[in-house]
Amino acid sequence: MALPSRQQFRRSLGNSPMARESDAIYNAAVRGGINPAFVAGLAAAESSYGTAGYARGTYNPFGLGVHLGWRFPNYASATSKLAKTLNEARTRASTRTVASRGSSRATRRQATATTRGSTSATSCPTDRRQEVTPARCTSHKG
Numbered sequence: 212m213a214l215p216s217r218q219q220f221r222r223s224l225g226n227s228p229m230a231r232e233s234d235a236i237y238n239a240a241v242r243g244g245i246n247p248a249f250v251a252g253l254a255a256a257e258s259s260y261g262t263a264g265y266a267r268g269t270y271n272p273f274g275l276g277v278h279l280g281w282r283f284p285n286y287a288s289a290t291s292k293l294a295k296t297l298n299e300a301r302t303r304a305s306t307r308t309v310a311s312r313g314s315s316r317a318t319r320r321q322a323t324a325t326t327r328g329s330t331s332a333t334s335c336p337t338d339r340r341q342e343v344t345p346a347r348c349t350s351h352k353g
Contacts, residue, residue, distance in 0.1 A: 214241065215248050223251045227260030228286075229272060235287035243294020250290055261286065 215223070220237050224230040240247040251260075257274045258266030266272045270283040273293050283289040 212246060212248070214246060220247045220251060223248070224254075224260055227262055229254060229261050232286045235285070236290045239287045239290035240294065243291055243298070245294045245297060250293065253293070 217234060217237055221230060221233040224233055229236060236250060237247045240250045254260050254272040258264055258272045261267070261270070261272035265274070265277050269281075270286050270289050271277070271281055272286065273289060275281055275289065275292055275296060281292075283292065
């Protein structure tokens, strides 16, 4: 999705308290790698652009850490924290996916070796279709 222009972003905030900081919020979003349109949409859904609920007076239009009492000095810093939080979550999710894929391969290899009646046989890392004993595999030592 293409980024909105600064003017489009400013218009999307209307007369909300966030509109006064629209350029700083836009910059924080782009620097953090998130689309400013997402920022506007999330702020609208969570707090009516900073005008409702906990967001009033806390500069926290996204509901970040509400249960911990998070407050920010301005909307741009809240946007930076939003970007950091989303990027950390994305990194954790991709790390878990890679780790789970690796463990499932190891589990399949172990199960295959056991079901074929050979407890000392392992899969050769270069050819997962062929089972060899470690002494016969020439692609690695061990």
